[in-house]
Amino acid sequence: MVITLSDQYFQYFINPSKRKNRNSTLANALLNLSMVSKITIEQKFLERGHTQVEADSIHSTIERKLRHTNISVPADYVAICRSARRYPRPYTVYYLGHGFFKDFSKLSFLKSLRPGKRVGDPHVTDIRSLKYTPDGTIGYKLRHSENYMDLQFSRVSKKTRLEQCCPFSELTALYDDPLAIKKEKFLHLQALKMSIPADYHNFYDNLSYH
Incomplete structure (x- = not known):
């Protein structure tokens, strides 16, 4: 993922092969963010065969740091990721708990990202770029060289989107x-405790399982 950020504009390039990157739940979340934060968000899908992005370099740097490193608990990854790069500055790392994550499926501004409904109309996978604007609209491109066209909302009006x-x-x-x-898995982790320092055993003993 490549990100460009300013006070009123956010742009990022993303892998097109992942279904999770092009769906109505993510679209509703980004539109909601755009309306609440008053910023324009542009989501561009890289062309197949041209998907080398900055994140690939970051992953490679962290993987090199992980070589010959012992991991006792997940939190150990924080220090390793942060120290994987020194220049121009260490990576910024956020360690997220379950309370951070929100249920974006409750947002229902848009039911489908498909630009059309009839036979022969473009499909979601044909979209090359999406733009979410603070006024509650979503624009789409089928080619990067085109101008944005408005995506049609079948049920929720712009006024309702802004209110909700x-x-x-x-x-x-x-x-x-x-x-x-x-x-x-819990039992397997218990068996692994013999190779983990005793200071960390409490973490594994308190894992929830079913």
């Missing part, structure tokens, strides 16, 4: 508790 946008802090939490792992 919700600050991040007020969105419903996605998880009430940390996700439970399978009992089989």
Whole structure:
């Protein structure tokens, strides 16, 4: 992912092969962010075969740092990721708990990202760029060289979208508790404790499982 950011404009380039990057739930979340924060968000999908982005270099740098490194608990990754690069400055790392994640499926401005409904109309996978604006509209491009065209909202009016946008802090939490792992995995982790310093055993003993 490549990001360009200013006070009123946010642009990022993203891998087109991932279905999770081009769906109505993400579109609703980005439109909501645009309306609440009063910024324009431009989401561009890289062309296949041209997907080398900055994140690839970051992953490679962190992987090199991880070589021959012992990991006792997930939090150990924070220091490793932060120290993987020295210049021009260390990476900024956020360690997220379950309480950070929100349920964006409750936002229902848009039911589908497909530009058309009839046979022969473009499909979601034909979209090359999306633009979310603070006035509650979404523009799309089928080619990067084209001008943006307005995506049609079948049910929710622009006025309603602006009234229903919700600050991040007020969105419903996605998880009430940390996700439970399978009992089989829990038992495997218990067996691994013999190779982990005793100071970390409490973390594994308190994992939720089902």
